[in-house]
Amino acid sequence: MAPKKKGVVEKPILLGRPGNNLKSGIVGLANVGKSTFFQAITRCPLGNPANYPFATIEPEEARVIVPSERFDKLCQLYKPKSEVPAYMTLYDIAGLTKGAHSGEGLGNNFLANIRAVDSIFQVVRCFEDSDIIHINDEVNPAADLEIIHDELRLKDIEFATKHLEGVEKLVKRGGQSLEVKKAKEEVELIKRIIQLLEDGGRIANQKWTQKEVETINSMFLLTAKPCIYLINLSERDYVRKKNKHLLKIKEWVDKFSPGDLIVPISVCLEEKLANMASDEERDAYTKEIGAASALPKIITAMRSKLDLISFFTGGPDEVREWTIRRFYTAPQAAGTIHTDLEKTFILAQVIKYNDLIELGDENSVKSAGKLLQKGKDYFVEDGDILYVKAADGKAR
DSSP, X not given: OOOOOTTOOOOOOOSSOSSSOOEEEXXXXXXXXXXXXXXXXXXXXOSOOOSSTTOOOSOEEEEEEOOOHHHHHHHHHHOOSEEEOOEEEEEEOOOBOXXXXXXXXXXXXXXXXXXXXXXXXXXXXXXXXXXXXXXXSSOOHHHHHHHHHHHHHHHHHHHHHHHHHHHHHHHHTOOOOHHHHHHHHHHHHHHHHHHHHHTTOXXXXXXXXXXXXXXXXXXXXXXXXXXXXXXXXXXXXXXXXXXXXXXXXXXHHHHHSTTOEEEEEOHHHHHHHHTSSOHHHHHHHHHHHTOOOSHHHHHHHHHHHTTEEEEEEOSSSEEEEXXXXXXXXXXXXXXXXXXXXXXXXXXXXXXXXXXXXHHOSHHHHHHTTOOEEEXXXXXXXXXXXXXXXXXXXXXX
């Protein structure tokens, strides 16, 4: 085997599904504000925000534009004929009930739909409203968090146990082959995973080796998905940044989902803003109440959780923001523009976003010696502006 090139960084295996067309699911108990949040963030009439459990049966899907100051500035700079921002795909998933892991309520649908997404926005109800039924007859966010946490863990224990049975059959064959040796290591890992889940832990909140991540990714576990907790407050509590449940929620997340983000949101406020006629009206109202929409933060935070970054292509015809996973090489990034560009990739000319904004135009970047030539082993960085040269043509 040829020695590795000095200074070359190996591409790590990221937890989760490969690729950059990743999807986020909105989950929670019934009647916590999921569908209303979905409508507000996507600005579309999909979803079914009704005042009874299981109003949503099949998951609704929509795309939401990723807020990007860099994209806006590049459009101002290039003044292109076409502007194409980045998007995130969201799913509004049916509400869960206790016992979902064993098929109670719409449990089988709920868990199958979660398994199909790559990350979770978990909506937690922290508002009182006698007109909106709470499925457990009381607003108790910590108890709600516990229900979903337990259902996902219990289903993962079921998945992991079945996976373990299959790997143990291979080990029982015996022998000293590499396949058997690998199976023995996998058995020990799966047993650790099951113990972690039984102790109340989540896969996504632990540190794993690259070899372990490879095995975990093959198991499609529910608790391996990154999660952001959306704390749904009344407009009044959101504006004043106070709610009696917030401390208990933080304590719960610190214990069972350490490191995961808690984002306060008022779904009723977001719905009100979404229904306003213009940006000017929205800006005037948020200025009046002294609180801004939480939606931009929510979208960008989830992209970060999924290890998603952006690169740009720009010119007078089009400015486009492309989404890729972190540690994509230049040929892989080129492949998101067109698959042929990855196969016939020669090199990428790279302009750093800050250099372009500081110097004002591409010619000034070139004159300053800051137009970079990058080859096949270059990991594209967040904010790079690419000009790809390939054997069958060019793309920018």
